[in-house]
Amino acid sequence: MSEEKSLNFLEEIVEADLASGKYKFILTRFPPEPNGYLHIGHAKSICLNFGLAATYGGQTNLRFDDTNPVTEDTEYVDSIKEDIRWLGFHWANEFYASDYFDTLYEYAVTLIKKGLAYVDDSSSEEIAKLKGTPTEPGKDSPYRNRGIDENLRMFEDMKAGKYADGEKVLRAKIDMAHSNMLMRDPIIYRIKHAHHHRTGDTWCIYPMYDFAHGQSDSIERITHSICTLEFVPHRELYDWFIEKLGIFPSHQYEFARLNMTYTVMSKRKLLQLVTEGHVTGWDDPRMPTISGFRRKGYTPESIRMFAEKIGVARRENLIDLSLLEFCLREDLNKRALRVMAVLDPVKLVITNYEEGKTEDLISENGPDEHLGTRHVPFSRELWIEREDFMEVAPKKWFRLAPGSMVRLKSAYVVQCTGYSKDEAGRVTEIQCEYFPESRSGSGSTEFQVKGTIHWVSVPHAETAEVRLYDRLFKVENPAAEEGDFKEYINPDSLQVIEKAYVEPSLLLATMDDRYQFIRKGYFCLDKEAQPGKMIFNRTATLKDTWVKQQSGES
RNA sequence: UGGGUUAUGGUGUAACGGCAGCACUACAGAUUUUGAUUCUGUCUGUCUAGGUUCGAAUCCUAGUAACCCAACCA
Numbered sequence: 291m292s293e294e295k296s297l298n299f300l301e302e303i304v305e306a307d308l309a310s311g312k313y314k315f316i317l318t319r320f321p322p323e324p325n326g327y328l329h330i331g332h333a334k335s336i337c338l339n340f341g342l343a344a345t346y347g348g349q350t351n352l353r354f355d356d357t358n359p360v361t362e363d364t365e366y367v368d369s370i371k372e373d374i375r376w377l378g379f380h381w382a383n384e385f386y387a388s389d390y391f392d393t394l395y396e397y398a399v400t401l402i403k404k405g406l407a408y409v410d411d412s413s414s415e416e417i418a419k420l421k422g423t424p425t426e427p428g429k430d431s432p433y434r435n436r437g438i439d440e441n442l443r444m445f446e447d448m449k450a451g452k453y454a455d456g457e458k459v460l461r462a463k464i465d466m467a468h469s470n471m472l473m474r475d476p477i478i479y480r481i482k483h484a485h486h487h488r489t490g491d492t493w494c495i496y497p498m499y500d501f502a503h504g505q506s507d508s509i510e511r512i513t514h515s516i517c518t519l520e521f522v523p524h525r526e527l528y529d530w531f532i533e534k535l536g537i538f539p540s541h542q543y544e545f546a547r548l549n550m551t552y553t554v555m556s557k558r559k560l561l562q563l564v565t566e567g568h569v570t571g572w573d574d575p576r577m578p579t580i581s582g583f584r585r586k587g588y589t590p591e592s593i594r595m596f597a598e599k600i601g602v603a604r605r606e607n608l609i610d611l612s613l614l615e616f617c618l619r620e621d622l623n624k625r626a627l628r629v630m631a632v633l634d635p636v637k638l639v640i641t642n643y644e645e646g647k648t649e650d651l652i653s654e655n656g657p658d659e660h661l662g663t664r665h666v667p668f669s670r671e672l673w674i675e676r677e678d679f680m681e682v683a684p685k686k687w688f689r690l691a692p693g694s695m696v697r698l699k700s701a702y703v704v705q706c707t708g709y710s711k712d713e714a715g716r717v718t719e720i721q722c723e724y725f726p727e728s729r730s731g732s733g734s735t736e737f738q739v740k741g742t743i744h745w746v747s748v749p750h751a752e753t754a755e756v757r758l759y760d761r762l763f764k765v766e767n768p769a770a771e772e773g774d775f776k777e778y779i780n781p782d783s784l785q786v787i788e789k790a791y792v793e794p795s796l797l798l799a800t801m802d803d804r805y806q807f808i809r810k811g812y813f814c815l816d817k818e819a820q821p822g823k824m825i826f827n828r829t830a831t832l833k834d835t836w837v838k839q840q841s842g843e844s
Numbered sequence: 845u846g847g848g849u850u851a852u853g854g855u856g857u858a859a860c861g862g863c864a865g866c867a868c869u870a871c872a873g874a875u876u877u878u879g880a881u882u883c884u885g886u887c888u889g890u891c892u893a894g895g896u897u898c899g900a901a902u903c904c905u906a907g908u909a910a911c912c913c914a915a916c917c918a
C-alpha cells in the first residue's frame with residue numbers, strides 16, 4: 291500500500307517538462323530585492339524554489355534584483371544571505387541583476403534598432419495621463435515616432451549623463467490601447483543619478499524590473515521562474531521581451547503568496563514598524579521576519595516543515611498562525627532541554643526539612659532518554675509559581691491549596707499545611723511538609739498525586755530577565771481592517787519579567803540550545819544576554835488545556 | 845465600466861468523470877512525576893442556478909464573490 295503523495299501544480303509542470311524532454315535539468319532562482327529583510331513569506335518562496343530544484347536534481351541561483359539603487363543596501367544583501375543559509379539552503383551561484391547592466395543596455399539598443407523602443411521626453415505626469423485607465427485606452431506619446439538614429443543618440447546621451455533625473459525615459463513601443471496596462475509602452479530605463487551598492491557611479495540609468503528580471507532569468511538560463519500572483523500580468527511583457535530579443539526562453543509561473551493571521555507581510559509595512567519604533571528592529575522577536583523568528587528561538591526545521599504543510603497553490607490564503615506554532619512545538623518537543631524556572635515567584639517553606647541541608651537531585655532533561663540528565667539542588671526553601679497555589683481551590687484543581695498534596699518535579703511529594711499573607715491580602719509564603727520516602731526515583735507507589743509543579747531552590751537560584759512575547763496584532767488580518775494597520779497593534783505584545791528565578795544549570799546555557807521551562811513554554815537565550823546577565827526569549831507557550839478550560843467556564 | 849486570476853469544513857491542502865481524503869484548529873476521552881507530549885474519538889465542506897452523464901468538486905451554460913493591474917517600485 292504505497293501512499294501516493296500528490297504533487298503541487300509546479301511539481302506537475304516540472305515533471306511534465308522533464309518527461310517531455312523540454313529540459314534535462316531544471317534551474318530555479320530566488321530573486322530578492324536587497325531593500326529589506328526577508329520574512330516568513332519569503333521563506334515559503336525559498337523553500338519552494340530550492341526545494342523544487344533539489345527534488346528534481348536541479349539547482350537554484352540566488353540573484354539580487356538590484357535595479358533601484360536608491361532603496362537598496364549591502365546591509366540587506368548580507369542579512370538575506372544569512373537568512374537563506376540559516377534556513378539550510380545552498381545556492382549554486384550568487385548573482386546580481388547589476389552584473390547584467392552592460393548586457394541589458396545592449397538589449398535596449400537592440401530594441402531601439404528594431405524600432406521597438408523609443409526615448410520619451412514626457413514628464414511622469416504626462417506619461418501617466420496618456421496611459422489611460424483599465425477601462426479606457428491610452429494615447430500615443432508625441433515622441434513615440436522618433437527616428438531610430440535619434441533614439442539611439444538620445445539613449446546614449448542618457449547613459450552618458452547628459453540629462454537630469456526624470457528628464458527622459460526609454461520605453462518599449464508596444465500598444466497604448468492594450469487591455470493589459472503593462473503593455474502600454476512600459477518604461478524600461480529611467481535616469482537616476484544615484485550611487486549603486488555594487489556598480490557605484492558607473493551608471494546613471496537603470497533598467498526597470500520588467501526589463502531586468504526576465505532577461506536575467508534568460509541570461510542564467512533559468513527554466514522555471516517562480517514568482518507570486520501579482521506578477522501574472524507581467525508575464526505577457528516577460529514573454530514579449532524574450533521573444534523580441536530572441537533570447538533563451540525562461541518561463542514564469544506564479545503561486546499565491548503567504549498570508550498569516552495576526553501579522554502583516556508587506557515589506558513596506560514591516561519597514562514602518564521598524565522605522566516608527568513599534569518594534570526594536572528587523573529582528574525583533576515579534577516580527578514575522580526570518581531573523582525575528584530566529585531570534586525568538588524558531589528552528590530552521592520548523593519553518594521548513596511549515597512551508598511543506600501550507601502547500602503551494604494559486605488561491606489567496608490566510609494561514610492560521612497556530613499551524614506555524616504546531617510545527618515549532620513538533621520540533622522543539624523533541625530537542626528542547628527541560629529545565630525549571632519560576633517566572634512569578636512565591637516562597638514555599640518545607641517546615642519538616644532540615645535547615646541548611648542541600649540535596650543534589652538528578653533530573654531528566656526530557657522525556658526522551660537521549661537528552662540525558664542533570665543535577666538540580668534542592669533545599670528547605672523553594673521558589674514556586676504564584677499561580678500554582680490557591681487559597682480556595684476550584685473543582686479539579688491539581689495544584690497547591692490548603693491541605694492538598696503535589697509532587698515537586700524530580701523531588702518529593704509535599705502537603706500544604708498553611709500560608710501567610712500581608713496586610714494587602716497577598717500571599718507571602720506557603721508552608722508545607724514533605725514525605726521523605728516519596729523522593730523521585732525511589733520507586734515508592736503510595737503517593738498518587740494529580741499535580742506536579744516546578745520549583746527552584748531559593749539559596750541556589752540564579753536570576754534572569756525573561757521576555758514574553760505575544761502576537762503583534764490584535765486582529766486576524768490587520769491589513770484588511772479599516773484605517774491604518776498600526777491601530778491594531780497589540781499593546782501587550784511584549785511583557786518583560788526583570789527578575790525570574792532559574793535553576794543554576796542555566797548558567798551554562800548557550801545560544802544554540804533550546805529549552806523548555808517546564809510547564810511554562812519554550813525559551814532560548816537572547817543575543818543581548820551577557821555573562822552575568824541572562825536574558826531569555828519565550829519562543830512559544832506550551833498548550834494549556836487548564837487555562838482553556840477555565841476561560842471556557844467563566 | 846476593461847483585462848487577468850481564483851472559488852472544496854473555522855484555516856490550509858488533495859481528488860485529474862467513479863467511496864470528498866489529509867493536516868491544523870475546536871471539542872470529548874485515555875495515559876502522564878510537565879493540566880505538556882503521546883494515544884483514541886467527534887463536529888464541520890465542493891460559491892449559486894441550470895444542463896450533459898448510469899454517475900459531476902471535476903465537463904458545459906449563465907450568474908455571484910474575492911484578489912491583482914492605471915510607481916520613472918520590485
